[in-house]
Amino acid sequence: MNVSDIQIFLQQFFDQVELVGDGGVDITGPARIEQASEGEVTFVANEKYSKYIDSTKASLLIVGTQLPVGQYSNRHTFLKVKDPYTAFVFILEKYAAPRKIASPGIAPTAVVGRNVRIGSNVSVGEYAVIGDGCSIGDDCLIAAHCVLMDGVSIGDHCILFPHAVCYDSVRLGNRVTLHTGAVIGADGFGFAPQREGSYIKIPQMGIVEIGDDVEIGANTTVDRATMGSTVVEHGAKIDNLVQIGHNCRIGSDTVIASQTGVSGSVVIGSRCMIGGQVGMAGHLALADRTRVAAKAGITKTFSKQGQVLRGYPAQDMKDQLRQEALIRNLDRMKARLDALEAELEAMKKRSNPAFTA
Amino acid sequence: MNVSDIQIFLQQFFDQVELVGDGGVDITGPARIEQASEGEVTFVANEKYSKYIDSTKASLLIVGTQLPVGQYSNRHTFLKVKDPYTAFVFILEKYAAPRKIASPGIAPTAVVGRNVRIGSNVSVGEYAVIGDGCSIGDDCLIAAHCVLMDGVSIGDHCILFPHAVCYDSVRLGNRVTLHTGAVIGADGFGFAPQREGSYIKIPQMGIVEIGDDVEIGANTTVDRATMGSTVVEHGAKIDNLVQIGHNCRIGSDTVIASQTGVSGSVVIGSRCMIGGQVGMAGHLALADRTRVAAKAGITKTFSKQGQVLRGYPAQDMKDQLRQEALIRNLDRMKARLDALEAELEAMKKRSNPAFTA
């Protein structure tokens, strides 16, 4: 592909793709701006990286429409678009080597149960086990060693990496990706305490429903509901090693970073951004577009949309940062207290010398 | 099943099961009180849910013996028992659809090693691998893709969900459940530092012993001991993504929520309740019935029974909450300090105007 090919490719996604420089230069692949070699394409979406424009060896730079590039145009070629970051993502995809998740067709070692419906153009890898009554849509890739217990239903264009597991009756929408070790639909953590101190297990009879365009990271666990459904709405992205408890609802286009834990029956709104290692107590809710800083511990409902939370117990970011600053200055507060006490003592002595000794 | 059938069923577990209403109503299944439809059974174990009694569409409500239900008896039927929550758990179980963990018998694709003892009525799923010298008790369900390395011993009535793994010589008691991705007996994290900065691995020669009636969540790891045993005593319940380090002892009927990490050689007493994302430093102990709030970091032994701990470093809940309140009021303390200083300055000026300027 040369620069002009990339221009034509990007015109599928953007109204305007302006070429500044030589469209005939061959482009071998994408790279980071600091590391790019001659012949490679890179991008500048953030002012922080503008400083590299001068020195980068990349032959093609994808930049914003506003960026003045005239001074560099004898050295590099530019394509100017509205959203250079997204444009570069499309270019990455274009150059990505095809990755084999599973060979075409049903591997001879895959075990497929009774009454299974498998769509067209589906790959099922070696040793995958598909339980009775499962349904798999078109164009799915189920890699080696995946297990679908009975009655699992999967939409079209899903990708299950090796060793992903769905317990019985889990439902995935279209274009869902499960990474290796993701466990969808294991039993919620529910036990009824008995008088003498032991517990009896509460049967976890519900299911998990995963919406369209959801991606779930490696070794993440999403527990089934006790009754009803645990729901991850369309477009949500969940990182590795996250725990989603039983009966939770994760809103559409919400992003949850690694190692965060969501206790049972929590309702998270749409378009939230949850940092890593966050914890949430059970039965609370977060409004749409809530953002939570890493490591926060949410102990109550926050129902105002778009709030930014931090700390444990989590509170509004501004309040939390003010308190953190006060804590960093506690030794100064203590010194001021010491000084005040000394001064007051001195004043008392001055005003009434007879009291001393 | 109709209401009378349920009454008779519950009489197995409770001395008194009082019927208020029509025993002939057919009950189709259990549901949450807010979501129940006509024909379903629900329960009220907690006053918070009494408000739904009036509006629920459920036909049968399981309630406490003390609850006055007369005013609703023309609308719903009631069964009154001492512990409606536990009664409802039994009803859940009664209605639960049978779940196939593994088909009866040893799957033809399962690999069973030499000198393996397998009890009666055992199911071993597709592609499960049972190492040499393993012993599996009666009525066990070992799902697809489970791996038992050599010398693993499993009691009766155990359930291993797909992809559960036991390293060599691990011992499980009776009625143990391992969820998918649980790893029992991986090497403890032990390395001897060498002078030049590298490490040599300390062989982890011990085992893991899991007592009766233990349930271990998805992707949880319980490491083997360096020497001796890591022990999880009977009745303990461990949630998903928990880490139990080498040589720990987890007491009987202790409950540990998701993503908690227990460092090596920690001893946790019986009937403790440990919240999620708690961390414990190595070699410490918690007395029986200790309760630990989520996200706490335990840095020392707490030997008084029944304490409630919170915070990092964890301390008695009351002390911790008092400190959290003080922190929330730090800006007020600072304002008071400012005022005091100003006032003192003013007093000094008044008492000795000559000092100013």
Add this chain to the structure above:
Amino acid sequence: MNVSDIQIFLQQFFDQVELVGDGGVDITGPARIEQASEGEVTFVANEKYSKYIDSTKASLLIVGTQLPVGQYSNRHTFLKVKDPYTAFVFILEKYAAPRKIASPGIAPTAVVGRNVRIGSNVSVGEYAVIGDGCSIGDDCLIAAHCVLMDGVSIGDHCILFPHAVCYDSVRLGNRVTLHTGAVIGADGFGFAPQREGSYIKIPQMGIVEIGDDVEIGANTTVDRATMGSTVVEHGAKIDNLVQIGHNCRIGSDTVIASQTGVSGSVVIGSRCMIGGQVGMAGHLALADRTRVAAKAGITKTFSKQGQVLRGYPAQDMKDQLRQEALIRNLDRMKARLDALEAELEAMKKRSNPAFTA
């Protein structure tokens, strides 16, 4: 083996191994000093354990060259070496029962792709799946159910426990150990936000490179780079359930305890020691030999070597501990403020009684 055999064995590793007592005593195996029985060998590397020398039933004690043992020499036999802890590790290894990771050879049920290079003396366990174009060095043990996607390259003497997974193009050095459920090379968590609130996936085109002598714990995830490599340098030891984000570099001989999370593009130096449940924000760096206390949250770069960090936001350990002490004494500060205000009020009244009332 008797004591003299052990002496000769240790002389491979230490210049001086001094025998005090009877070299002919038979030694059956290693044990902890408090739990050892007659015939067993134990060690004292730490003064804390000297108190057990008198009472231990062990027949042989490995101790430091400086330890005076004369008074006990009629009861036990001693071998004196420079580093008794490391000496004991070698003894542990010597007595360790051989552990079968996989039977010799390629299991008949293993699936090996096209153009795979397999070295000499390699074991590949039941149902392992080796993708096209993989390369496996000599003396490797690949256990049952491991999956190597296409193009994975593994050095010599590696051990992959059951269910370890490497995504495509991952590279492992020599003597690398992956425990069960470790996932190397899953996609980094990268999504480009779109105007209307949804995300598009950023193709993760990079790889993971693991250096020599690295051990990676059960259910730990190391994500592949977006472009370039995520790198774990030689000698690093990573515990269970750790998350290493895309494009990170973990320095040589660095140790990371369980449940720690490292966000994308973090660079950790050599010989660092990172406690459990630590979190690190993206794009920061830690200098060589940095030590981080458990549960810390690192929010910025620390470029001074050898620093000890603690708390959230993490800071120098000494500053953090001073602040924690101040927080524990906040109620006292508040009491002092109360007293000062009262006293000042009283002074005002005394100095100007007319103002009161």
